[in-house]
Amino acid sequence: MPLRRPPEQRSLFGEILDWMLAPLLLLWPMSVALTWVVAQGIANGPYDRELGELARALSRQIRITAPSTNDRLPQVLVQLPDAAASLLRTDDEDTVFYQVLGARGEFMVGDFDLPVPQGAALPDAEVRYRDETVHGLPVRVAYLWLPAPGAGAARAPPAALVQVAATLDKRSRLATEIIKGVILPQFVILPVAVVLVWFALTRGIKPLAELQQRIRRRESTDLSPIAERDVPDEVVPLVRAINDLLERLDRSVRTQKQFLADAAHQMKTPLAGLRMQAELAERQIDRGEGDPQVMKHTLHQIAVSSQRAAHMVNQLLSMARAEDREQAMRQGDVDLAELTIDTVRDFVPQALDRRIDLGYEGPTDGARTHLIGHAVMLREIVRNLVDNALRYTPPGGTVTARVMPDPFGQVLVLQVEDNGPGIPAAERENVFRPFYRTLGTDVDGSGLGLSIVREVVLQHGGTIYVDDAHPRPAPGHGPGALFTIRFPLNPLNSLNPQNPQNPPPQPGSAAAPER
Secondary structure, three states: OOOOOOOOOOOHHHHHHHHHHHHHHHHHHHHHHHHHHHHHHHHHHHHHHHHHHHHHHHHOOEEEEOOOOOOOOOEEEEOOOHHHHHHOOOOOOOOEEEEEEOOOOOEEEEOOOOOOOOOOOOOOOOOEEEEEEEOOEEEEEEEEEEOOOOOOOOOOOOOEEEEEEEEOHHHHHHHHHHHHHHHHHHHHHHHHHHHHHHHHHHHHHHHHHHHHHHHHOOOOOOOOOOOOOOOOOOOHHHHHHHHHHHHHHHHHHHHHHHHHHHHHHHHHHHHHHHHHHHHHHHHHHHOOOOOHHHHHHHHHHHHHHHHHHHHHHHHHHHHHHHOOHHHHOOOEEEEHHHHHHHHHHHOHHHHHHOOOEEEEEOOOOOOOOEEEEOHHHHHHHHHHHHHHHHHHOOOOOEEEEEEEEOOOOOEEEEEEEEOOOOOOHHHOOOOOOOOOOOOOOOOOOOOOHHHHHHHHHHHOOOEEEEEEOOOOOOOOOOOOEEEEEEEEOOOOOOOOOOOOOOOOOOOOOOOOOOO
16 A cells, blocks of 8 residues: 655745736736737727818818709719828728729729628718728728708618728737836836835745744743734634643643652552661561561561552552543443443452452443444453442441433433542542542541542543432431542544543542542
């Protein structure tokens, strides 16, 4: 399979320059064509008027008399002196043709080859213009129909046709001069415009370059917001987005630093215990005190301290896995009931050692207990909740894990209930914090278990609540704690902690860390 080449990085400067110059280069030939059309119109104007004046002057040399008794058509007489005829031929550049036709269309004087205009004859003495070809030469023709004397009706036939035509040499030369006068400066203006556009873009993008230098000069530890002064309005949204990212990154870095500091502080206790017990055993051996009971007690303390350290490390690794977004997206079909039963079964020996009744309630056939999620992290939820309940439930107590499918198929509920001392309502707002532990308890723990639970629940788009399991406890028993987790069964909401449809945990209704 051929590898796809990554798209080339585009230059904002080059793209803007292209979009500005492309229309300019496209409009330039359009401007040349439009200039040619306008130049032709400008050149035709004065020469058409000159040609029309010649036609009128020629018409004034024509005498039209009323028709005789035997003839219905008027009589046309052309009195064209030699001087006037020679005047029509005096143009040094263009060839001039003229023609006079009588009422019957008979040729009176001038050039016989000049064609007659097409269309209806309008005897209104109005000069009209048309383009023709005479002797293979393109010419411009000015013509007018002369009315008969005393003709009042609009439909009366014309008495004579007067035409004057001239070739187009002077017109073409004038149009060419006009085009040269307009187009040639554009050859100078166009490069100047390109240079000015380039210079304007350079000046316009300069604030971006300055912003880039300001960011480059920052220290790697400087996560303060970028000042919006001297930033163009169009770039302000980008700067604000970067500032928002820096703010979230700063919070994340502070949280990680705090987490590492708390982890280091928590690790000091088991490590200090290990070192102290090892030094005590060493001094006893140096003094020759080989009491087996004393050595056994020392070794037991070493084992307990190492177990605490291993538990702390495992919890830290679990927290890191829970915060790994990429791992959280590796989802699949999970049977929550089967997973809960297997996890509860693993804690049975520990529950028997503590004389605690550990049980499971819910479906066992896997019907309506499947959801889309990460099996390892979901097992971590059940394991931490059950382990937390066993630690705080006194001997003779009860711990119950249950899975309750929704009859409407919208959510899947997981609950872990115990009859231990419970969690005071005043402390339920702080239970999300890592290493937080309820005051007044001496139970060994890392303070990370239920923080991991909350993180995994949020990554699966669920909500978690904590409440008293027994609001009215029996004598000798505490109110207990009841953890309730609701997982959405909609695959679009699963494993999407950023989904706005996932409501944030309510105050006092989230998982508590190990107490």
